[in-house]
Amino acid sequence: MIKIKKRWEIQESEVTPESLYLRRREFMKAAGTIGGALLLNPWAAAQASLEIGDYKKKVISLDEEITEEEDATSYNNFYEFGTGKEDPKKHSKRFKTDDWKIVVSGECAKPGAYGLEDMVKPFPVEERIYRLRCVEAWSMVIPWLGIPLGSILNTFEPTSKAKYVAFKTLHDPVRMPGQQRSVLNWPYREGLTIAEAMHPLTILSVGMYGKTMPNQNGAPIRLVVPWKYGFKSIKSIVGIEFSEDQPLTSWNMAAPREYGFYSNVNPEVNHPRWSQKKERRIGEIFKRETLMFNGYGEEVAALYDDLDLAVNF
Amino acid sequence: MWVATALKSVYAKPVVHLLCLVPFSALLWAAFNDGLGANPVEKLTHETGDWTLRLLLITLSISPLRQWTGQAAFVRFRRILGLYTFFYGCCHFSIWFVADHSLDLAGMIEDIVERPYITLGFSALMLMLPLAITSNQAMIRRLGKKWKSLHQLVYLIISLGVLHFVWLVKADYLEPTIYAIIALILLVHRVGPMKRFSVKSFLVAR
Numbered sequence: 360m361i362k363i364k365k366r367w368e369i370q371e372s373e374v375t376p377e378s379l380y381l382r383r384r385e386f387m388k389a390a391g392t393i394g395g396a397l398l399l400n401p402w403a404a405a406q407a408s409l410e411i412g413d414y415k416k417k418v419i420s421l422d423e424e425i426t427e428e429e430d431a432t433s434y435n436n437f438y439e440f441g442t443g444k445e446d447p448k449k450h451s452k453r454f455k456t457d458d459w460k461i462v463v464s465g466e467c468a469k470p471g472a473y474g475l476e477d478m479v480k481p482f483p484v485e486e487r488i489y490r491l492r493c494v495e496a497w498s499m500v501i502p503w504l505g506i507p508l509g510s511i512l513n514t515f516e517p518t519s520k521a522k523y524v525a526f527k528t529l530h531d532p533v534r535m536p537g538q539q540r541s542v543l544n545w546p547y548r549e550g551l552t553i554a555e556a557m558h559p560l561t562i563l564s565v566g567m568y569g570k571t572m573p574n575q576n577g578a579p580i581r582l583v584v585p586w587k588y589g590f591k592s593i594k595s596i597v598g599i600e601f602s603e604d605q606p607l608t609s610w611n612m613a614a615p616r617e618y619g620f621y622s623n624v625n626p627e628v629n630h631p632r633w634s635q636k637k638e639r640r641i642g643e644i645f646k647r648e649t650l651m652f653n654g655y656g657e658e659v660a661a662l663y664d665d666l667d668l669a670v671n672f
Numbered sequence: 673m674w675v676a677t678a679l680k681s682v683y684a685k686p687v688v689h690l691l692c693l694v695p696f697s698a699l700l701w702a703a704f705n706d707g708l709g710a711n712p713v714e715k716l717t718h719e720t721g722d723w724t725l726r727l728l729l730i731t732l733s734i735s736p737l738r739q740w741t742g743q744a745a746f747v748r749f750r751r752i753l754g755l756y757t758f759f760y761g762c763c764h765f766s767i768w769f770v771a772d773h774s775l776d777l778a779g780m781i782e783d784i785v786e787r788p789y790i791t792l793g794f795s796a797l798m799l800m801l802p803l804a805i806t807s808n809q810a811m812i813r814r815l816g817k818k819w820k821s822l823h824q825l826v827y828l829i830i831s832l833g834v835l836h837f838v839w840l841v842k843a844d845y846l847e848p849t850i851y852a853i854i855a856l857i858l859l860v861h862r863v864g865p866m867k868r869f870s871v872k873s874f875l876v877a878r
Contacts, residue, residue, distance in 0.1 A: 427710075434710030442844035445709065495842070497711060542844050613843055632840065633787060641710050645774050 409456075409475060409579050411566045414484035414504050419560075421488045426499035428568045430641050435575045436493065437594055438542055439528065439535035450536055451574035456595075459579050465525075465601035468516035475579055479565060481514070482506040486569075487562060489585035491592075492624045492653045496646075498638045503583050504572075505564035509557040517553065517601045524556040525549070525606030526582060527598030535595075543609050549593035550606035550620065551584065554662055560585055560655060563596075586655040588622045619672040623663070624653035628672045679745035688749050692756040695723045696763070713771040720764035721793075725833050725851055727757040732830060732858045751807050754826075758804045761797045789839035796832035799825050827862075830855050 437447035440454075459475040484504050492498045512524065530546035532538040538545045555561060564583045565572055572578040577594025584591050590610050600606070610618035617631050626636045626649040637646035652659050663671075678684060699719055702708050708715040731753040738746045773780045784794045803823055805811070812819050834855050837848040 430710035438843070444711070497714070540844075540846075632789060634783065639711065639713060639771075644713060644771055646772060 409479075409565050409571055411484065411504055411569070411571050414486055414566075414569075416486050417488065418485040419487040419489070421490065421500060423490070423500050424642070425488065425502060426641050431499055431501055431567065432573050432575060434641065436495075436589065437537075437575060437577065439537045439545075439547065439595070440575065441537045442542055446537070447575035448573075451578075454534055454574040454578070456574070456579040459597075461580070461597055461599060463515050463599045466518045466521040466603060467601045468518065469514070478511060478514075479506055479563070479580070482510055484565065485562075487583070489560075489583060490650075490653050491583075491585070491589055492638060492649065494588040494590055494618070494622070494630065494635075496633065496635065496638045496649075497641055498649075498653075499641045501567055502569070503562060503564040504566035504569070505562035505583060507559055508561045508563050508582065509559065511563055512556060512599075512601075515599075515601070520603045521553055521601035523602045523604065523606055524551050524553060525598075525600040525602055526593045526596050527600075528593055529595045529597045544612055546597075547593060547609045548607055548612075549582065549591055550608050551591075552662075553601075555584065558659060558662065560658055586623055586652040586659045588618075588624060590618070591622050621663075621666075621668070621671050623659075623668065623672075624649065625651060625668055625672065627651070628669055675741070676743060676745060679743055679748065685748065685752065688752050692727065692752065695719065696760070713767065716767050717764060717771075720760050720767060721837070724757055724760040724764055725830075725837065727753055727760060728826075728830050728833060729851070729854050729858065731757055732826065732855075736858065736861045755804060755807060758800045761800055765794070765797055789836050792832045792839065793836035796829045796836060799829050799832070803829075827859060830859070 433448050434444045435447040436444070437451070440447040440450040456475075460472045461475060461478060462472050464470045484506060486502055486504055488500060488502045490498055491501050526549045528547035529535065530538065532545075551561070562583050564577075564581050565579060567573070567576060572581065577592075580596050581594040582592045582596065591608075605620060608618075608620055610622075611620055624635075629635050635649055638649045639646050650656075699708075699716060703712065703716070731750060734746050734750045734753070738744055769775065769780055773783070783790050785791070803825060806815060806819060806822060815822065834848065834852050837851060838845065841848055
């Protein structure tokens with residue numbers, strides 16, 4: 360029951376080229392070995408899942424022990440693959456993310472359907488070690504691989520009317536069997552204010568622990584907003600919409616008294632049914648104090664200067 | 673009839689004891705073999721809570737079983753089952769008190785007062801205490817008729833227990849609903865026409 364954790368080993372010696380190799384895995388390999396004929400095959404045009412090449416190591420780090428990869432990939436809340444903690448890993452094994460498209464719409468100059476590769480390729484992938492605090496009072500420390508959301512959003516040239524950004528998860532009950540039961544109102548929706556979205560801590564993540572994003576953690580691309588409860592960090596994103604009005608968000612729709620639009624980690628504002636003062640770090644037995652804004656107050660508190668956080672929870 | 677023979681056998685009670693200890697042993701084994709997953713405390717809390725409810729439902733199904741089958745010997749196991757229910761309830765409570773509250777009494781009391789689902793769960797456990805204490809033969813004799821009325825508290829306990837579960841769920845009510853339906857059937861049986869139902873008379877009537 361009690362596990363002795365290894366310290367995260369840092370490979371500081373490495374030079375870090377700023378490029379992400381996005382490869383058309385099987386198809387290009389096949390094309391190379393079998394010959395040019397395959398290139399004419401329409402399949403060859405399909406993009407396989409993202410593969411992580413080099414990335415900038417530890418762009419943002421933490422002096423806290425990293426959660427074991429096994430724990431972070433086997434204990435997940437991803438209701439699209441079932442409501443049990445072990446369900447996502449079990450039921451997402453055959454989930455394919457090839458040829459992934461993200462539809463960008465709303466208040467911006469360049470709406471359209473973007474291929475995942477085209478969207479992230481221009482930017483170097485960064486490793487960011489963040490705390491993740493779930494609304495259920497448990498937490499992890501995860502080395503994400505991602506790109507600042509703001510950098511990507513700017514390429515779509517949001518207009519001055521873009522006050523919010525809304526995100527949508529894939530809705531496909533065949534590929535995501537958890538959606539066959541209406542536990543939540545599918546598709547899963549999340550949203551941020553434009554200031555939150557543009558904040559340098561907010562990233563779109565395509566991997567973790569130095570690898571491509573596992574299906575159960577939100578492959579191929581998910582949001583990570585480290586100062587908010589985990590459910591704000593929407594997974595398997597297929598839609599990004601700039602809007603003037605505050606967008607609807609799934610948990611707020613399900614229980615508006617319990618989950619607000621902001622959902623910043625806040626030990627002073629309890630969930631109506633349980634305390635948010637403490638949390639259990641995965642790998643530990645006893646609970647520890649929860650930090651305001653999950654410990655990112657210095658960076659983000661200014662975003663909420665004019666807000667009463669007890670009302671705008 | 674083999675059912676009657678089995679129920680009255682000297683081995684029947686030891687077997688029931690062993691069966692009741694299977695979940696506890698499985699959890700203990702898993703705890704020492706890294707088998708409880710990423711959040712062992714949560715797993716232990718949920719499992720011991722589930723088994724408290726399950727055993728309480730099994731305890732409550734003894735009377736209906738006796739009536740439906742005409743096998744009075746089922747009643748031999750009611751006390752054992754009730755006491756194991758209390759045992760799992762105590763495990764459930766202890767894990768929460770130790771791991772969630774680090775044995776901090778003030779923090780625990782605050783939680784009991786402020787969180788309705790915890791209030792319900794804790795009340796259910798507290799109500800089980802007098803039932804456990806008065807479960808032996810001497811107390812049954814001493815309390816006489818009062819014993820029966822006292823032990824009717826079990827209907828309140830199961831209701832509190834199920835509500836405790838319903839109230840803590842975030843969105844997926846499937847599991848607590850199953851418990852609630854079974855509890856409802858067992859409670860309705862005690863007031864409704866089902867009370868007089870028996871398999872034997874049902875078969876004879878046909």
